[in-house]
Amino acid sequence: MADTFSLQRVLETFRSSLSEKKEVYIKYYIAGWQELVAFMNSLGNVFSFISKDVVSKIQILENFLSGENRSHYVTIQSMVKYELENDLVDLTKRGSHPESGCRTLLRLHRALRWLELFLERLRTSTEDSKTSVMCSEAYNESLAQHHPWLIRKAVGVAFCALPGRDTFFDVMNAGDHTQVVALLGESLPLIAEVYQITEDLYAKNNLLELP
Ligand code: 1Q0
Numbered sequence: 001m002a003d004t005f006s007l008q009r010v011l012e013t014f015r016s017s018l019s020e021k022k023e024v025y026i027k028y029y030i031a032g033w034q035e036l037v038a039f040m041n042s043l044g045n046v047f048s049f050i051s052k053d054v055v056s057k058i059q060i061l062e063n064f065l066s067g068e069n070r071s072h073y074v075t076i077q078s079m080v081k082y083e084l085e086n087d088l089v090d091l092t093k094r095g096s097h098p099e100s101g102c103r104t105l106l107r108l109h110r111a112l113r114w115l116e117l118f119l120e121r122l123r124t125s126t127e128d129s130k131t132s133v134m135c136s137e138a139y140n141e142s143l144a145q146h147h148p149w150l151i152r153k154a155v156g157v158a159f160c161a162l163p164g165r166d167t168f169f170d171v172m173n174a175g176d177h178t179q180v181v182a183l184l185g186e187s188l189p190l191i192a193e194v195y196q197i198t199e200d201l202y203a204k205n206n207l208l209e210l211p
Helices: 007-016 026-041 045-066 076-085 101-123 131-141 149-160 165-171 177-204
Strands: none
Touching: 007 026, 007 177, 026 045, 026 076, 026 101, 045 101, 045 149, 076 101, 076 177, 101 131, 101 177, 131 149
């Protein structure tokens, strides 16, 4: 991972995460998140409580990827099958498997929806659009529904510290505004596809509300 963020690299990792059979490789899925964490860290300390949580979830998944059962953690599909068949998931309340791969990835999956909604707003925004408004609208339509009041408040405070739209465009390192908008147009269908495949898999297995 290079130290400067680039939207192009995020796009490439999410593209690599899709197999020919439309399965999702966990390795690249979390690599995409690592890029996003690097970006968040560059925004300042107000965001560190958010990035710490993402980092700890990435770490849990990385441990599975390098652990003795790693052959079952190649794709999200194989992970779900393996963990369910072996009773490794707390399905209704937290118990002996509070950090299953399935529940951990679900948190990132919900956040991916936020990202999709936010980037779509950014793509279609105009000069006077506010990033804080775009972020919080996207948040209220997605992640907020899964967060308690205290976290929603803290997130609201963090949004106020967001840089403006021009800074966002610059930080993406993808050229001028027109080029960024084009690249966003290319990235979004991919992110949406990865999201939808995961969503369908989780829905089919009744995993969307894992504690
Ligand atoms: C750029 C601004 C970042 C805005 C982030 C918006 C979402 C904020 C949500 C933060 C909540 C974090 C506090 C911890 C919450 C956990 O309780 C919760 C549940 O986990 P658990 O184990 O308690 O059940 N965790 C989560 O819901 C995971 C939250 C992950 C948030 C991920 C935010 C990802 C942001 C990425 C950078 C955005 C880059 C945007 C532009 C980049 C261009 C490609």
